[in-house]
Amino acid sequence: MQEAEQIQLIQNFSNAFGPSGYEQPVVRLYRDAVAPYGTTTIDGMFNALTARNGNTGKRPVVQLDAHADEVGLLVQAVRPSGLIKFVTLGGWVPTNVPAMSVTIRNKRGEYVQGVVATKPPHFMTAAERNTVPQIAEMSIDVGSTSREETINDFGIDTGCPIVPTVACQFDAKHGVFFGKAFDDRIGCAALVDTLATLDGEALGVDVVAGLSTQEEVGLRGAYVTARKVEADLAIVFEGCPADDTFEPDWLSQTRMKGGPMLRDMDTTYIANPQFQQFAADLADELHLPYTRAVRTGGGQNGAAIGYWKGIPTIVVGIPVRYEHTAFNYTALSDFQASTQLVQTLLRRLDAATIASFSSVD
Known part of the structure; x- marks a missing residue:
């Protein structure tokens, strides 16, 4: 996608209304954006699965994931006042x-x-x-x-x-977005950008993009999409909390304008080490900035997808400052480095490479 299209797409996703369980506007936006690139089905939880044009059914299946929901609130009752x-x-x-x-x-x-x-x-x-x-x-x-x-x-x-109530703004001089819900609307935009960029390319794998719901209340949608896709490998796009405003440099592992974060561990998940290293080596080859992260808190859809059948899974995090508040920052350069890494990964993957991630020899 062109940069202007990426900026508009990210703003549209940020502005969309969609707390956990009520993601319909986000799913509509996604469905319409990916219509040229595959066939999308939507279930009763509003999970959207897009089978990429050109899938054969004979190659290993890679599931891409991002979650549609944002943290929100829900009316419990109305007081007499x-x-x-x-x-x-x-x-x-x-x-x-x-x-x-x-x-x-x-x-x-x-x-x-x-x-x-x-x-x-x-x-x-x-x-x-x-x-x-x-x-x-x-x-x-x-x-x-x-x-x-x-x-x-x-x-x-x-x-x-x-x-x-927040309207997303883009500071073109500094390449930074200011808005709400970049956890994980920045990942939603990354799904669309990846399908658009790879449209028409011959790959060694079949690709199914899953826009899952209810991640913020327990990874619920991804448990469903994992069982529907039955993938051989998974890559999760996640808007991940940046720590660069409060951790010392030596301990900071998720920095705005520091490139994608490859998550080694959190409270729900440990990355497949061979696949993780493959991604890190590719980032080095492409001269892309990135960080590795070992987290003592948090969780994401990589756990729900990877632990269904034990498939190799990695999380490509796009740094977001001040997650789970009304106002977030995220950088366009981090979005672009993350999507470039995943798009190149998909071009490099084939049956033999995927099989190597499960080798113990």
């Missing part, structure tokens, strides 16, 4: 939620603006000023004055999904 009680979809830190501007999709499919309500400091006690309220104590205000108005006029009740 009209304020909205909510729960989280995915991992939020309570300190990042108060005063956040949000968008709620109501029962009629309309989008309603609101704010996570906070008590003005004029009314706070000394103890309240130094205490962070828990999620269960927080509310969202949409400008209503009663429970009846919120439910009947605003159309908001139990089960309505919520995301932060």
